Amino acid sequence: MVLFKIALRNLREHKSKTLIIGIIVGLGIMILLIGNSMMDTATKGLAKTYWNNFTGHIMISGSTKGDLTLFGPQSMNSMNESIPKIPDYFKVKDYVSSLPGVEAVSPQAFGMSTIRTEGDDSESSTTFTQLFGIDPELYRKMFPDNLEITEGSFIPEGEEGLMLSEHVKEALEEDLGRKLKPGDQVLLTSMNDLSGMKIREVSIRGIFRFKYSNPALDRISLIDMQNLRVLNGMTVTAAKDIKLSKNEETMLNNVDDNSLFGGGAAGEAGSASGSDTGLVETATVQKKKYTESVLLNILGDKKVREKLSKTDSGAWHFLLIKLNNPARARRVIREINTYFKNNNINARAVDWLSGAGMIAQMSSNIKTIFNVIVLIIAIVAIIIMMNTIVISVTERIPEIGTMRAIGAQKSFIRRMIIVETLMVSVIFGIIGIALGGLVLLFLYLKGIPATNIFFQILFGGKVLHPVMSVQSLVLSLVVTATIGILASLYPVSVALKIQPVQAMQRT
Amino acid sequence: MKKIRLILTAALFIAAFASATASAGELNYTKILKSIDNLTSFKTTDFSAVMTMVTEDPEKGVDKKVVQQFRRDKDDKFLILIEEPDVQKGQGYLRINDNLWFYDPESRRFSHTSLKENFSNTDAKHSDFGRSSLAEDYTVTGHSEGKLGRYDVYILDLKAKTNEVTYPYMKLWITKKNYLVLKVSDYSLTKRLLRTSYFPKYAKVGSKYTPSVMIFVDNLVKGKKTQVSIKNISIDKLPDSIFTKSYVERVNR
Numbered sequence: 104m105v106l107f108k109i110a111l112r113n114l115r116e117h118k119s120k121t122l123i124i125g126i127i128v129g130l131g132i133m134i135l136l137i138g139n140s141m142m143d144t145a146t147k148g149l150a151k152t153y154w155n156n157f158t159g160h161i162m163i164s165g166s167t168k169g170d171l172t173l174f175g176p177q178s179m180n181s182m183n184e185s186i187p188k189i190p191d192y193f194k195v196k197d198y199v200s201s202l203p204g205v206e207a208v209s210p211q212a213f214g215m216s217t218i219r220t221e222g223d224d225s226e227s228s229t230t231f232t233q234l235f236g237i238d239p240e241l242y243r244k245m246f247p248d249n250l251e252i253t254e255g256s257f258i259p260e261g262e263e264g265l266m267l268s269e270h271v272k273e274a275l276e277e278d279l280g281r282k283l284k285p286g287d288q289v290l291l292t293s294m295n296d297l298s299g300m301k302i303r304e305v306s307i308r309g310i311f312r313f314k315y316s317n318p319a320l321d322r323i324s325l326i327d328m329q330n331l332r333v334l335n336g337m338t339v340t341a342a343k344d345i346k347l348s349k350n351e352e353t354m355l356n357n358v359d360d361n362s363l364f365g366g367g368a369a370g371e372a373g374s375a376s377g378s379d380t381g382l383v384e385t386a387t388v389q390k391k392k393y394t395e396s397v398l399l400n401i402l403g404d405k406k407v408r409e410k411l412s413k414t415d416s417g418a419w420h421f422l423l424i425k426l427n428n429p430a431r432a433r434r435v436i437r438e439i440n441t442y443f444k445n446n447n448i449n450a451r452a453v454d455w456l457s458g459a460g461m462i463a464q465m466s467s468n469i470k471t472i473f474n475v476i477v478l479i480i481a482i483v484a485i486i487i488m489m490n491t492i493v494i495s496v497t498e499r500i501p502e503i504g505t506m507r508a509i510g511a512q513k514s515f516i517r518r519m520i521i522v523e524t525l526m527v528s529v530i531f532g533i534i535g536i537a538l539g540g541l542v543l544l545f546l547y548l549k550g551i552p553a554t555n556i557f558f559q560i561l562f563g564g565k566v567l568h569p570v571m572s573v574q575s576l577v578l579s580l581v582v583t584a585t586i587g588i589l590a591s592l593y594p595v596s597v598a599l600k601i602q603p604v605q606a607m608q609r610t
Numbered sequence: 611m612k613k614i615r616l617i618l619t620a621a622l623f624i625a626a627f628a629s630a631t632a633s634a635g636e637l638n639y640t641k642i643l644k645s646i647d648n649l650t651s652f653k654t655t656d657f658s659a660v661m662t663m664v665t666e667d668p669e670k671g672v673d674k675k676v677v678q679q680f681r682r683d684k685d686d687k688f689l690i691l692i693e694e695p696d697v698q699k700g701q702g703y704l705r706i707n708d709n710l711w712f713y714d715p716e717s718r719r720f721s722h723t724s725l726k727e728n729f730s731n732t733d734a735k736h737s738d739f740g741r742s743s744l745a746e747d748y749t750v751t752g753h754s755e756g757k758l759g760r761y762d763v764y765i766l767d768l769k770a771k772t773n774e775v776t777y778p779y780m781k782l783w784i785t786k787k788n789y790l791v792l793k794v795s796d797y798s799l800t801k802r803l804l805r806t807s808y809f810p811k812y813a814k815v816g817s818k819y820t821p822s823v824m825i826f827v828d829n830l831v832k833g834k835k836t837q838v839s840i841k842n843i844s845i846d847k848l849p850d851s852i853f854t855k856s857y858v859e860r861v862n863r
Binding site: 184185217219221229290292294296297298299300301302303304333336338340345347351354355358360361363364365381382383384385386387388389390391392393398399401402403405407408411412 | 658664666669670671672673674678691692693696697698699700701712714715716717719720721722723724730731758759760761785788790792793808810811812813814815816819820822823825827835837839842843844845846848849851852857860861862
């Protein structure tokens with residue numbers, strides 16, 4: 104009690120310093136509370152936007168070395184990696200659908216293609232679109248309200264067609280110099296590892312935009328899976344193992360100037376400098392007469408091509424899962440991954456954020472950046488407070504010395520300084536929390552408008568109504584106390600060094 | 611006054627001589643490009659061959675394609691028909707002047723494509739299969755001499771005259787003895803090395819030369835490269851109908 108009385112008296116006596124420290128603490132706590140509450144609300148909004156519009160709560164895919172998103176590999180180390188098919192897709196789908204708490208599942212695949220119309224031969228007018236291959240029925244069940252269809256209608260159940268992104272349509276119209284409408288045919292051309300370049304002629308069923316979009320989603324068009332499987336080369340037959348001849352292997356394994364041109368094995372060169380030996384061989388020119396029959400039979404039997412081109416009806420890249428209760432997502436992910444492990448299925452389940460792509464991940468990272476900024480502010484605040492308290496302690500050297508001379512223990516002086524600092528931190532911290540709460544209430548009632556599409560995604564809507572979160576409140580209180588204790592450590596050590604004799608000299 | 615006039619005349623003479631020498635040097639290197647184009651283009655005959663392309667990709671493994679190539683350099687035409695793998699059999703690339711069409715036998719559709727694109731997942735570009743037109747497309751911006759392996763070579767830096775070409779900058783290693791290109795480094799507009807091509811073997815066909823082995827190394831994806839070997843060369847006349855969309859459709863029926 105005596106300690107509190109002394110601490111209060113000291114604070115009253117050094118009003119200006121108390122006020123400086125108090126304002127720093129109060130402002131810091133207020134910013135922390137408002138910022139964190141806004142970030143919490145936005146993060147929840149962002150998650151909700153993605154759950155309900157693009158990703159569901161959980162994403163299943165085949166295993167890859169690098170990270171995989173719904174837009175394909177996006178990390179630098181896996182850019183060249185192909186997206187694998189989900190192994191045993193039907194088995195996986197049946198298992199996941201049977202899990203308690205699973206509200207909906209929707210398979211999906213990713214592809215990219217150029218888009219043209221028949222007879223459009225202009226090389227400069229290359230419009231690209233990214234494609235989400237979908238099962239129209241399951242997609243609408245999972246995301247019933249994520250599209251605004253501006254023209255035409257959605258792909259009917261069990262039918263083929265293209266839902267063309269409004270942004271891609273505008274770019275294509277600019278290239279073509281004419282308008283496009285539902286019912287028009289377009290040529291999609293893409294390249295895949297198995298069957299090379301593929302062309303599909305597809306009918307535009309509708310033009311749409313995502314309700315909550317961003318630059319990554321603007322270029323996405325939706326297509327039935329049969330057409331995407333052809334474009335992606337997702338066939339029943341896998342690529343054959345290729346055996347190279349010794350000569351081919353030698354050449355490919357020794358690609359450098361000396362091996363190829365310096366008389367190494369691949370070069371087969373002679374010894375004289377500048378000689379043609381090994382570089383030039385006289386070709387055995389063949390005599391060929393290309394009759395009509397020779398020309399038309401040049402490819403031989405073509406039936407095998409049709410057999411090999413048959414698409415795999417179970418080929419999907421992703422299986423998206425929506426849960427009744429999002430809070431169970433982690434547990435369900437663990438359960439599914441254990442199932443994969445026990446059944447030797449080379450697939451994995453991850454949370455929605457892993458599959459959401461760079462923009463969503465970037466939005467989520469902003470919170471981390473904000474917390475780092477807060478940490479820096481807190482460190483600065485601690486240094487200023489420490490400095491102010493040290494000055495205050497120096498001014499009170501005679502007083503502290505006298506207290507020590509009349510029997511005050513070191514621990515008493517230590518506690519006195521800590522109590523002083525804690526009192527300032529707690530009193531002004533509470534004021535900061537109260538002010539922050541008022542500001543949040545005001546912002547909640549008024550709403551913060553999202554001025555552009557990035558903020559719309561970040562806020563999870565067109566307006567953010569920040570709510571004070573319990574997490575932020577607890578964090579603010581913890582930070583207040585921590586700042587108080589940390590800021591008093593150095594002043595305490597200064598105060599403890601004061602000897603009674605110094606006090607006498609100063610007096 | 612006389613002295614000044616003399617000095618000025620001498621200076622003008624030296625400048626004119628230096629300029630003439632420089633343009634003569636430039637002309638020589640452009641001549642080398644013209645010789646390369648002339649040596650490797652078949653302008654008085656047609657050309658056909660079978661090409662085997664082996665691509666090695668550290669992520670995707672090995673891929674092998676066998677294609678039939680038909681060329682008519684005097685008209686800037688070529689047709690490439692894929693024979694293997696079976697799943698790609700009949701896919702065709704038809705070039706007529708600056709237009710290049712790809713044909714997909716499964717959908718029976720043609721789609722316009724670009725000479726700058728890669729040929730069917732390989733590191734070769736479509737433009738690698740036409741006639742050489744270095745002198746028309748590039749100017750020589752730098753030159754030096756050196757050795758590549760055991761060959762004495764000219765090393766030329768080229769800059770594209772138009773943006774129609776596949777690469778805006780190139781560096782060529784050319785044998786001094788007979789102007790055969792041994793190596794080419796292809797650069798982007800920002801001078802980033804995109805691809806390195808090697809031509810370690812040539813076939814002599816009459817008075818012309820054609821690379822019988824080409825190796826293309828992707829400098830953006832480590833370990834990715836394609837080797838193209840050429841065999842069954844013929845320079846017999848090809849029917850005009852080969853270089854038509856109708857033939858590409860009919861051969862696939």
